Amino acid sequence: MTRSSSTFVLVPGAWQAGWAWQPVARRLRAAGHQAITLTLPGLADGDSTTGLHLSDTVDHVVSEIDKRGLEQVTLVAHSWGGYAVTAAAHQLIGRVAKVIYYNAVVPKRGVPLTGENEDYSDMIEAAVAASPDDTVSVVIEQVPTLLPDQSAQAQQLFFELLVPQPGAYFTEAIDVPDITALDIPAAYVLSEDDRALARPGAEFAARLGLAPVMVPGGHQSMLTHPDEVAQALLAA
Template sequence: MTTQIVLVPGFWLGAWAWDEVAPRLRDEGFDVVALTLPGLSEGSPDATATVDDQADAIVEAFDTHAERRVLVVHSGAAVPGTVVLDRDPGLVDHVVYVDTAPVSDGHAMNTELDGDSLPLSAVYDSELEEGSMRDLTEEQLQTFRDRAVPQPGATVREPVNLRNDARLDVPGTVICTAFSASDYRAYAEQGVPFLRGITEFRSLELVDLPTGHWPMWSKPAELAAAIATAAGAPTKAVSQDPR
């Protein structure tokens, strides 16, 4: 059975963010595509890219001939990822939300963003202070700063228009890293906007992987294992990091 996994990183990142995860999944026989979303190419950023542009790119990355298709979205990539589900719920068999969740109709990351883009530098200090960077080495932090591409403003500011309730039936796994699964549920029930989709989607499993917001760097082996399990576990376990 051919299972395709499309890996989509969150804000500021390209396909390179999955460099320690994708090979582990390929070693287990998965067909893996790591995606750089429109607007986030190193050396040629495009501040005019929209959520719809990014959703288009996710759709185009899938092989419609694959027997099983799994979408993995990290952080802010849940926004175009949810748009994909709304457009065509049958395209994706399972979604893995890495420290994120499906979004609700009308959601926008920050409608008050001023400017054409959101650079990492604008939020880096607050992210660091709030524990988002937990378990990352100084070398990893420096790489992040060096390679981060400003997030196109429209992808931060524009609310999504979701109309197809069939998206709510697409099964998914939420890998909870910066907060626990129980915290995720509690925040969703309290109405935290970015997590509201947890209360709407009908088939979500929440699992714990304690670390920071960037588990593809802090715990790549454990994240690969969790993705493999959610995708439909292969015959052997994903090898663990020997370090």
């Protein structure tokens, strides 16, 4: 890697694993950077979801950076992954060079995802109540919201890759302020046709005093427009 290269740690959103970031990660590596795609607890195919809490995702991000001995990391959060990344940054002071939110929640202290949107809250609480293991699953009818510019065949393939999300990841909150309290540079990258966030992405960016950098595509544009997303991360 070059002297000016960075280490990108890419954290996926709900129902997804490291595979969601692979197209972008390959492009970051081709540009001379290290890129690590994480899979959070309970979100690998076949993982147990029993007893998992939001704090487990934070611990996982921190431990993965610790065991690799990484320094000057650029943490990148997709969607719900903003919770884990925000809290992890508070435990990695001095080792995080930048935080980038990509179509992501910028969480408020003490406010879970269910507190950001009443419709989300009702949907999540009903799903958890109906689930035998307190998880939340995507139904096929919701997939066009995530991939609005893709064919029915592509949407079906994406649906088949998703796994149930531990319900506590949506109903629990983090107990730290946003990263403006850490004096860490931040950026917000937003897809032009994102329809899946609990609030408009511009509102989340404004919580950090930022205007979003726009890229084409929908909520999953790291899969459908990886060139543009990778370039936005590099330029952020």
